[in-house]
Amino acid sequence: MSGLKKILLLCSLSLVIYPAPASAKTYINWNAGYYIIYPEDWYQVAFGTVDFFLNSQNVNPETYTYDAVLAQSGNPAFFKVPYAFLHFQPVGELSDKEIDSALDKLSKEFGHSWTEGSLKDTNRNFLMEHPVYDKSMKAVVIKSRITSEVTDKYMLEIHKFFKNGVFVLLGYSPKESYNEAKKIYLSMLQSFSDENLESVAPKDSFKIVDISGRKAPTYNDEDFPEPGSKENMSDQTKRIIYIVILVVIVAAVIVAIFIKKIKIQNKIDN
Numbered sequence: 001m002s003g004l005k006k007i008l009l010l011c012s013l014s015l016v017i018y019p020a021p022a023s024a025k026t027y028i029n030w031n032a033g034y035y036i037i038y039p040e041d042w043y044q045v046a047f048g049t050v051d052f053f054l055n056s057q058n059v060n061p062e063t064y065t066y067d068a069v070l071a072q073s074g075n076p077a078f079f080k081v082p083y084a085f086l087h088f089q090p091v092g093e094l095s096d097k098e099i100d101s102a103l104d105k106l107s108k109e110f111g112h113s114w115t116e117g118s119l120k121d122t123n124r125n126f127l128m129e130h131p132v133y134d135k136s137m138k139a140v141v142i143k144s145r146i147t148s149e150v151t152d153k154y155m156l157e158i159h160k161f162f163k164n165g166v167f168v169l170l171g172y173s174p175k176e177s178y179n180e181a182k183k184i185y186l187s188m189l190q191s192f193s194d195e196n197l198e199s200v201a202p203k204d205s206f207k208i209v210d211i212s213g214r215k216a217p218t219y220n221d222e223d224f225p226e227p228g229s230k231e232n233m234s235d236q237t238k239r240i241i242y243i244v245i246l247v248v249i250v251a252a253v254i255v256a257i258f259i260k261k262i263k264i265q266n267k268i269d270n
Contacts, residue, residue: 026200029067032088033164035200037191038070039184045069045078053079072181082173082181084188089166099161103140106131106159110142120190122183126156138162139189146172154178156185162194 027044028035050069051061071083094102103114114131118124119139126132126143133140138161146153153172160167169188173181 027068027070027086028197028201029086029088030197032067032090032167033197034088034162034167034192034194035197036086036188036193038188039072041073042070042184043073045071045083049078079172080174082171082177082184084169084171084185087168087170088164089168091165093163094161094166099138102159102161102166103131103133106140106142110144114140119186122186122190124186126182137189139192141186141189154181156182158185158189160189160192162192164194167192 024037024040025042026035026037045068050066054061054064066085066087068086069078069083070086071078072081075081107114110129110131112127112130114133116135117132119132119134119137119141126141129142129144131140131142140159142157144155144157146155152175154175156169156171156173158167158169158171160169169185171181171185171188
């Protein structure tokens with residue numbers, strides 16, 4: 001085999017062994033002044049779908065504030081796969097003393113003192129409800145577990161302190177997919193930036209946030225287990241059904257009368 005052929009073969013093998021990294025998407029919060037990178041096979045859940053889910057869990061979407069929800073593709077019921085609520089607290093840039101106070105508050109909430117540690121390794125482990133603070137990243141991560149009669153999930157709660165306030169990510173995942181979801185949530189944290197938002201924005205991106213989509217009826221009520229939406233049919237839907245039934249009945253009566261007249265006319269003619 002010639003030297004050139006060997007080089008070409010080695011190059012081909014290297015492409016197989018070391019595939020190109022998957023492309024990613026960018027979420028930009030213009031109002032808060034930051035962006036994060038998330039996987040290509042994730043998507044931003046429609047506000048109407050999220051609000052419907054919150055209502056099904058007896059959570060008022062008008063009082064539970066969030067900026068966006070990102071979820072793994074593949075299941076129309078986003079809450080059955082890894083997903084993350086994104087939130088921004090506009091408190092401005094906190095001093096080191098104020099950050100320490102916030103960490104102490106989290107420690108009291110979870111019942112364990114916070115410790116310093118690196119959050120740059122996406123494979124690192126977290127003790128349950130033990131806050132870990134990375135001083136260089138100005139970020140803290142807490143792992144917790146959410147259980148009930150119908151669910152058993154892990155949550156990775158992330159607080160990132162930056163010049164405009166606090167970025168909060170609440171990352172949920174089923175137990176069986178936690179390890180992979182943890183890597184994604186930590187990668188989102190590592191991708192966080194509050195600089196040069198225009199450089200990562202699509203050319204057709206707008207800096208004005210249109211929240212009208214929050215009420216868009218893009219959900220499918222069959223994907224949500226509770227409460228039963230089919231038994232809670234809206235008055236408007238019922239009204240439409242009644243009108244359709246009435247129209248069908250009237251049309252049937254008219255057709256019957258018309259057929260009867262034709263039969264009578266045929267008898268007269270004969």
